[in-house]
Amino acid sequence: MQITTPSFKDNARRALGDSDLRRALDNMKTGFVGKRLLAVERLPEFDALRDDARDIKEHVLENLDAYLERFEARVKEQGGQVHWCRDADEARRVMLEICRDAGARTVTKSKSMIGEEIAINEHLEANGIEPVETDLGEYIIQLRREPPSHIIAPAIHLSKEQVADAFRQKHGQFPGDRPLDEPRALVDEARAVLRQRYFDADVGITGANMLVAETGSVVIVTNEGNADLTMTLPPVHIVLASIEKVVPTLEDAATILRVLARSATGQEMSVYTTFCTGPRRSGDADGPEAFHVVLLDNGRSALLGGEFHDILRCIRCGACLNHCPVYSAIGGHAYGWVYPGPMGAVLTPGLIGLEQAADLPNATTFCGKCEEVCPMRIPLPKMMRYWRDREFEARLTPTLSRLGLAAWTFLALRPALYRVATGLVIGILGALGRNRGRFRRLPLAGGWTAARDLPAPQGRTFMRLWAQRRRGRP
Amino acid sequence: MTAKALDVGLFVTCLVDLMRPVVGFAAVKLLEDAGCAVSVPPGQTCCGQPAYNSGDRGSARRIARQVIAACEGIEHVVVPSGSCAGMIKVHYPELFADEPETAARAEALARRTHELVSFLAGALEGAGIDAEYRGAVTYHDACSGLRELAIKEQPRALLRRVRGLELKESREAETCCGFGGTFCVKYPDISESIVDLKVDDAIASGADTLLSGDLGCLLNIAGRLKRRASPMRVRHVAEVLAGMTDGPAIAEGRGG
Numbered sequence: 001m002q003i004t005t006p007s008f009k010d011n012a013r014r015a016l017g018d019s020d021l022r023r024a025l026d027n028m029k030t031g032f033v034g035k036r037l038l039a040v041e042r043l044p045e046f047d048a049l050r051d052d053a054r055d056i057k058e059h060v061l062e063n064l065d066a067y068l069e070r071f072e073a074r075v076k077e078q079g080g081q082v083h084w085c086r087d088a089d090e091a092r093r094v095m096l097e098i099c100r101d102a103g104a105r106t107v108t109k110s111k112s113m114i115g116e117e118i119a120i121n122e123h124l125e126a127n128g129i130e131p132v133e134t135d136l137g138e139y140i141i142q143l144r145r146e147p148p149s150h151i152i153a154p155a156i157h158l159s160k161e162q163v164a165d166a167f168r169q170k171h172g173q174f175p176g177d178r179p180l181d182e183p184r185a186l187v188d189e190a191r192a193v194l195r196q197r198y199f200d201a202d203v204g205i206t207g208a209n210m211l212v213a214e215t216g217s218v219v220i221v222t223n224e225g226n227a228d229l230t231m232t233l234p235p236v237h238i239v240l241a242s243i244e245k246v247v248p249t250l251e252d253a254a255t256i257l258r259v260l261a262r263s264a265t266g267q268e269m270s271v272y273t274t275f276c277t278g279p280r281r282s283g284d285a286d287g288p289e290a291f292h293v294v295l296l297d298n299g300r301s302a303l304l305g306g307e308f309h310d311i312l313r314c315i316r317c318g319a320c321l322n323h324c325p326v327y328s329a330i331g332g333h334a335y336g337w338v339y340p341g342p343m344g345a346v347l348t349p350g351l352i353g354l355e356q357a358a359d360l361p362n363a364t365t366f367c368g369k370c371e372e373v374c375p376m377r378i379p380l381p382k383m384m385r386y387w388r389d390r391e392f393e394a395r396l397t398p399t400l401s402r403l404g405l406a407a408w409t410f411l412a413l414r415p416a417l418y419r420v421a422t423g424l425v426i427g428i429l430g431a432l433g434r435n436r437g438r439f440r441r442l443p444l445a446g447g448w449t450a451a452r453d454l455p456a457p458q459g460r461t462f463m464r465l466w467a468q469r470r471r472g473r474p
Numbered sequence: 475m476t477a478k479a480l481d482v483g484l485f486v487t488c489l490v491d492l493m494r495p496v497v498g499f500a501a502v503k504l505l506e507d508a509g510c511a512v513s514v515p516p517g518q519t520c521c522g523q524p525a526y527n528s529g530d531r532g533s534a535r536r537i538a539r540q541v542i543a544a545c546e547g548i549e550h551v552v553v554p555s556g557s558c559a560g561m562i563k564v565h566y567p568e569l570f571a572d573e574p575e576t577a578a579r580a581e582a583l584a585r586r587t588h589e590l591v592s593f594l595a596g597a598l599e600g601a602g603i604d605a606e607y608r609g610a611v612t613y614h615d616a617c618s619g620l621r622e623l624a625i626k627e628q629p630r631a632l633l634r635r636v637r638g639l640e641l642k643e644s645r646e647a648e649t650c651c652g653f654g655g656t657f658c659v660k661y662p663d664i665s666e667s668i669v670d671l672k673v674d675d676a677i678a679s680g681a682d683t684l685l686s687g688d689l690g691c692l693l694n695i696a697g698r699l700k701r702r703a704s705p706m707r708v709r710h711v712a713e714v715l716a717g718m719t720d721g722p723a724i725a726e727g728r729g730g
Contacts, residue, residue: 013663325650329667363661365654365668366527368621385527392529401656405525409533412488412519413540426492437727438700447659451666452697455493455725462486462495466514 001119001147003352005336008359015330024157025328028150032322035266036373043262053259054377056252057313060244061304067213067246068295074216078278080291088118091296095120095205095238098292099129102236104202110220110227111135112207113151113316114240114296116338117351120205131205132197134226136190143170149332151339152264152318157331160186194226204230204288208241209315210256211293214249217277218293221261221270228274237279237288242296244312250275256315259375264317299351307386311346313376320370320380326363335360342370342380349387358396361387423461430459479511480597483548485541485587487558488520489689490710494724497689500716501554501590507602507716508594510550517544521558526565527655538566542579550597551587554712555688556619559589564622589619590712591687595628605717606637612644612681613711614672614695616688620648629687629711636714644679646671653694669698677706683723685711696724 004011015021040046060067072082085091099107107124109115109131121131121142133142137155141148143166148154155163164180167189180186206227210219218239220227231237247253253275261267280287303312321327321341332340337357339347345360361384370380391397411418433439433456441449448454482505486498505512522537541562545551553559563584570577594600611633619625633641652658652668659665672695676684684699684706686692696708707723722728 009661012661016663016667325652325668325671326664329664362657363664365617365650365652365657365665367617367650367654369617369648369650372621385529388527388529389531390529392531397529401528401660405528405530405533408520409525409530409537412522412537415517415519415540418519422492433727435727437722438697438725440701447662448697450662451701452669452694453700453725455693455696455700456727457493458495458721460495462491462498463514465495466498 001116001122001338003337003356005348005352005357005360008334008336008363011334011336012330012363015334020159020162021157021331024159025331028153028156028322029328032265032318036263036319036322037266039262039266039268046259046262049255049259050375050377053256053315053375054313056247056255057244057315057376060246060248061309061312064243064246064301064304067248068243070213071211071216071246072295074213075278075291075293078216078291079281080216080278080293082293082295085294085296085298087298088296091118091240091294091298092120092123094294095240096123096127096129098236098238099124099203102202102290104129104236106130106132106197106201107203107205108132108134108198108201108230108234109138109204110206110222110230111138111154112205112240113148113338114207114242115205116148117298118240118296120240132194132201134194134198134224134230135222136187136224136226139190139194140166143167147333147338149340150318150321151316151343157333198229198233201230201234203236203238204232204234205238205240206231208239208245209260210253211241211246212248212250212253212275213246215277217250217275219253219257219273219275221257221273223265223267223271225272228272231274231276231288232286235288236290237276237292239291239293240296241293242298243300260315260317263319263373263375303350308346308350308383310378311343311350311383313378314343314347315376316343317375319373319375323369323373325365325367325369342384343378346380346383346387354387354390354394355396358391361385361391419461419463423464426457426461427459430457432456434459479509481549482510482512483515483545483551484512485518485521485545485551485553485558485562486514487553487555487689489693490554493693494689494710496718496721497554497710497712500710500712500718501552503716503718504590504594504602504712505552505598507604508598509601510598513548515544515548521561523557523561523655526561526569531569535569538569538580539576542566542576542583545583545586546579549586550593551583552590552593553587554590554710555690556589556616556623556625557688557690559587560618560622562587589623589625589687591629591632591715592623592625594715595632600632600635603632603635603715605715607639607683607714607717607719609638609683609707610640610642610681611683611685611714612642612676612679613647614644614651614676614684614686614691615648616686616691617650619687625687629685632715633685633711639714642679642681644675644681646675649675651691651695653690655690658694665694666698669694673698673702673704677704681706683707683709683714685709685714687711692724700725
């Protein structure tokens with residue numbers, strides 16, 4: 001997908017002016033945020049589970065090579081294949097080859113963020129293979145030819161009217177005047193369309209929420225059951241997963257599942273939680289004949305052990321997006337690539353480079369809500385600050401900011417000069433603002449006064465007044 | 475009250491020093507009324523947050539060293555801001571992780587440093603609070619105080635002791651106001667959208683006054699309220715607790 005992260009500010013401005021988007025984001029807040037809170041309140045041991053989940057993933061990251069190799073061995077024992085891919089190119093090449101070997105014309109796909117990351121749909125299309133998204137939200141944005149705006153709810157930015165418009169445009173097989181006002185009608189229509197696509201597909205591609213090392217199983221959760229149809233109906237199943245998805249045991253997977261759905265949607269469990277292990281065995285009622293796991297690194301191993309190590313614990317629940325005041329204001333598209341919100345602000349610079357993503361770690365108020373709700377206790381604000389450190393070191397920080405900062409630091413380190421200089425400025429501003437108590441406009445303060453008045457200072461500094469009081473003057 | 479007065483040094487913060495000294499004097503009054511002997515360490519300017527949050531660790535460290543030196547020998551350092559107190563308590567030790575000797579001094583300072591309201595409600599047990607405020611008040615939980623220092627109940631407990639004051643909770647009291655230090659001038663459009671929600675929510679609470687413990691948030695919220703021509707008054711919580719509310723509220727003038 002095309003990266004528009006460098007124009008974050010323009011993207012954000014456009015998003016803020018989009019009233020449909022604002023309405024959609026408001027609904028998200030009442031939905032996800034409220035439901036998560038209820039789910040957490042119903043589970044007194046939730047915080048203890050978060051600690052357990054964090055410890056599991058931390059242990060995995062310390063022993064990542066061993067667990068991945070164990071996983072690979074188990075997959076092979078079951079008759080499946082594992083493909084290690086260093087980057088997006090390699091993964092695309094491997095997947096295209098598997099599809100070609102299967103003589104594939106269409107593939108069904110269940111939602112995968114890694115799929116977005118390597119732009120697998122575009123690659124398949126360019127090579128004459130039609131990918132069909134089966135997650136309803138993902139299907140809708142595929143019809144509209146736009147990227148997802150949320151990691152678990154890809155079409156959260158759309159109203160049902162916009163969805164109905166897309167269906168009318170793209171589903172020519174139905175009468176033009178059919179009623180599509182109710183969400184139910186939209187779901188039924190998508191289901192009717194997708195049903196046949198499942199049967200026609202030659203290959204099914206899914207992501208993975210977890211890979212289980214002890215059994216070689218892949219864990220996938222959905223609320224629509226679309227992953228199950230994607231993986232069982234076609235003769236070939238490709239699992240596309242990044243390397244940090246592995247967990248040691250089924251027990252560990254269960255622990256993480258207990259925090260995943262609660263954090264994501266406020267459900268105790270997602271509607272479908274599927275463990276699939278290898279291709280169809282003799283005697284199995286269904287399942288694919290061939291089972292491939294594409295293991296993608298794409299920059300992740302370079303984050304191991306460094307300042308951004310902790311982001312590799314992320315289980316993609318989306319809680320940090322749902323609770324972020326910035327994401328809630330601008331939605332996901334403004335972030336310009338696959339991963340929006342706080343987790344994206346940390347991960348994206350690591351994957352596409354800090355220069356392209358320079359805005360993301362700065363476009364946050366450091367309110368800390370993301371870390372508060374993260375089920376894996378990832379210190380997101382701290383890592384955004386690390387990116388800011390690197391920007392400053394690499395001189396990516398805008399010149400005006402650097403100069404302002406340097407001037408402030410110069411003064412702050414010279415208290416006597418600081419008192420004189422600040423006393424002077426504050427005295428003038430205090431006098432000018434005395435009557436109204438605020439300024440609508442002020443030179444050099446445009447960033448502030450664009451949206452709000454600047455409160456006027458009271459006129460004399462505390463340090464000066466305190467010195468006067470100590471000398472016994474009024 | 476203990477026989478020996480507690481030795482307290484006020485780290486007034488740059489925003490209070492420059493923009494709203496009455497908050498500093500309110501802090502002094504509250505601490506003195508609770509039996510503390512208050513001093514103001516002369517070498518103080520800024521806690522270093524602007525540099526720290528802009529990725530300029532070198533400057534942040536230089537400023538932090540100056541604060542650590544200025545506060546040396548003071549038993550309790552009290553700060554009328556959750557974010558500046560958080561900077562000293564949480565982030566100074568991190569800043570010197572590779573310098574054990576300074577880190578030890580930073581940790582010692584972190585232990586001796588307290589945010590004003592939590593110090594008044596905690597160590598001082600609310601002693602000496604004697605104020606009256608005629609108004610319905612809603613309290614904004616400033617992010618750093620809330621999430622770094624667990625300041626939530628303390629200001630409310632103290633406000634309940636103010637005569638005539640009615641406390642009205644806002645639904646989104648814990649939601650960020652969109653200030654975020656330099657964020658609000660770097661991304662003014664996004665900041666505006668966030669502060670608008672805060673302002674809508676505060677107005678919906680039915681309160682006529684908004685209080686908080688961090689002047690950055692207060693300047694942002696008051697500035698937006700005034701731009702929207704709202705009559706809601708905005709003050710630092712210390713002003714109300716100290717009964718020092720005769721002068722104009724934030725962003726209000728003497729000319730009315």
